[in-house]
Amino acid sequence: MxxxxxxxxxxxxxxxxxxxxxAEMAKQADLAATVKVYQAEYKxxxxxxxxxxxxxxxxWEDEITLMNAPPIGMTVKKSPYKRLYWALSAAAILVLGxxxxxxxxxxxxxxxxxxxxxxxxxxxNTPSQSMNPIPKPGLPKxxxxxxxxxxxxxxxxxxxxTPTPLPVPNKPPPPTRVPPPDYQALAATYYNNTxxxxxxxxxxxxxxxxxxxxxxxxxxxxxxxxxxxxxxxTLLKANPNEVQSRELLAHTLYKSxxxxxxxxxxxxxxxxxxxxxxxxxxxALALAYLRQMPAQKTLLTQYLNKINANPRxxxxxxxxxxxxxxxx
Amino acid sequence: MSGNxxxxxxxxxxxxxxxxxxxxxxxxxxxxxxxxxxVLKYILEHxxxxxxxxxxFQEALLILDKSIRExxxxxxxxxxxxxxxxxxxxxxxxxxxxxxxxxxxxTEQESLADEPDVQVIQEEERTILQNALNQLGGRxxxxxxxxxxxxxxxxxxxxxxxxxxxxxxxEAYRCxxxxxxxxTTNIID
Numbered sequence: 001m002x003x004x005x006x007x008x009x010x011x012x013x014x015x016x017x018x019x020x021x022x023a024e025m026a027k028q029a030d031l032a033a034t035v036k037v038y039q040a041e042y043k044x045x046x047x048x049x050x051x052x053x054x055x056x057x058x059x060w061e062d063e064i065t066l067m068n069a070p071p072i073g074m075t076v077k078k079s080p081y082k083r084l085y086w087a088l089s090a091a092a093i094l095v096l097g098x099x100x101x102x103x104x105x106x107x108x109x110x111x112x113x114x115x116x117x118x119x120x121x122x123x124x125n126t127p128s129q130s131m132n133p134i135p136k137p138g139l140p141k142x143x144x145x146x147x148x149x150x151x152x153x154x155x156x157x158x159x160x161x162t163p164t165p166l167p168v169p170n171k172p173p174p175p176t177r178v179p180p181p182d183y184q185a186l187a188a189t190y191y192n193n194t195x196x197x198x199x200x201x202x203x204x205x206x207x208x209x210x211x212x213x214x215x216x217x218x219x220x221x222x223x224x225x226x227x228x229x230x231x232x233x234t235l236l237k238a239n240p241n242e243v244q245s246r247e248l249l250a251h252t253l254y255k256s257x258x259x260x261x262x263x264x265x266x267x268x269x270x271x272x273x274x275x276x277x278x279x280x281x282x283x284a285l286a287l288a289y290l291r292q293m294p295a296q297k298t299l300l301t302q303y304l305n306k307i308n309a310n311p312r313x314x315x316x317x318x319x320x321x322x323x324x325x326x327x328x
Numbered sequence: 329m330s331g332n333x334x335x336x337x338x339x340x341x342x343x344x345x346x347x348x349x350x351x352x353x354x355x356x357x358x359x360x361x362x363x364x365x366x367v368l369k370y371i372l373e374h375x376x377x378x379x380x381x382x383x384x385f386q387e388a389l390l391i392l393d394k395s396i397r398e399x400x401x402x403x404x405x406x407x408x409x410x411x412x413x414x415x416x417x418x419x420x421x422x423x424x425x426x427x428x429x430x431x432x433x434x435t436e437q438e439s440l441a442d443e444p445d446v447q448v449i450q451e452e453e454r455t456i457l458q459n460a461l462n463q464l465g466g467r468x469x470x471x472x473x474x475x476x477x478x479x480x481x482x483x484x485x486x487x488x489x490x491x492x493x494x495x496x497x498x499e500a501y502r503c504x505x506x507x508x509x510x511x512t513t514n515i516i517d
Contacts, residue, residue: 011398041508047458048461049393053390056355064359237451240379
């Protein structure tokens with residue numbers, strides 16, 4: 001029967017099957033009630049698909065921004081000195097190249113002279129030579145090549161005798177793998193240290209329903225995020241351009257763990273200019289993307305760069321510190 | 329962004345197929361600059377802002393996706409024409425809703441687009457369903473998203489890192505039952 005209900009709910013029955021099933025439902029109240037639950041389930045799962053697609057669109061929107069726009073916060077100005085800039089750059093590269101060539105040339109000439117004067121045969125002591133002994137006619141066959149790890153060991157051992165003063169190049173220490181930072185903990189710390197929403201904030205004059213905003217703020221402050229979100233969505237429906245409600249809703253979602261759902265609201269705030277709420281949104285967005293690391297590294301970097309490019313940005317110091325913590 | 333977009337047939341086929349193909353097809357539509365401009369122009373000419381245009385564009389894509397998946401779009405018009413039709417219809421709906429809260433220019437002559445054959449979940453019902461979903465765990469939500477998009481059990485097992493498709497099937501069954509239980513106790517009146 002479950003399959004049959006599923007088929008009906010998913011609109012996969014033909015006309016005959018459908019009318020027969022509906023006749024059956026009309027006779028059996030229990031069946032009709034079960035179908036109602038399945039229909040609600042179908043709609044709920046559709047909501048999940050919708051939420052998933054909304055998140056994807058939010059990411060595509062960022063991709064469009066990245067492809068088309070200059071780095072956020074930096075306006076493109078056509079400079080009259082653009083050609084001069086390129087010419088000077090080319091000249092600088094040329095000069096650097098010449099200087100580099102001169103430096104390379106000079107020490108070689110100094111080193112070559114004493115070697116030629118002494119005519120001392122060099123011993124095959126360098127690592128590359130010892131690893132690849134060249135067979136010479138008349139000489140005993142070279143011993144089979146030793147394992148690479150052993151050679152590595154010999155190389156790292158300090159020389160006891162130095163028959164030739166040739167400097168053995170120091171092998172750089174093996175790179176140590178640095179564990180990635182705990183992104184969640186970092187985001188939580190930075191978020192908690194920022195006062196995004198003032199607990200005593202009063203609704204702006206533009207807010208058409210100040211009382212509702214006050215209730216939403218109370219719910220938010222007391223941790224009743226679901227209730228707060230419901231009220232704020234009603235407010236935004238009435239006045240979609242109201243900044244204060246949007247900001248509170250974004251942080252309500254964020255604090256209830258729905259970081260990804262908060263992103264579209266924050267993006268809209270961040271894109272609204274360079275006022276305080278937009279700057280707060282920049283920083284909150286960086287933290288929301290930090291929550292989604294490593295998947296959202298590009299977007300996190302983009303927002304950190306935006307903040308760091310503006311020394312007057314409200315969160316410049318925090319963003320710099322976070323970039324340092326992340327090793328960016 | 330480039331001119332190399334999928335054909336209508338390829339688009340609808342990919343969306344019906346689901347999975348990565350669906351995602352690529354939807355992205356293809358989303359990145360069509362011409363489509364964005366058409367919607368933007370319409371919204372700006374009909375009392376909306378740029379932000380409204382973006383919201384409407386996104387909502388139209390959600391509706392288009394659903395229409396194609398449910399077989400409501402029959403290919404009698406071009407996908408782009410259908411999409412713009414949805415966007416226009418949606419904008420009219422939004423304006424009507426806003427008029428309940430603010431003064432709506434009743435004299436405005438607005439060319440009402442035909443209502444597309446889609447079932448949009450009403451706001452009140454949406455809130456109830458969302459509350460029910462909030463009671464589900466994150467893993468269940470992810471699994472049911474794939475399930476609704478017709479991913480095979482093999483694909484679900486792979487995505488969710490289950491041992492095999494049988495485990496995925498059992499989990500899907502469990503999650504669906506859980507969701508129906510929540511819905512039964514919470515919403516059915």
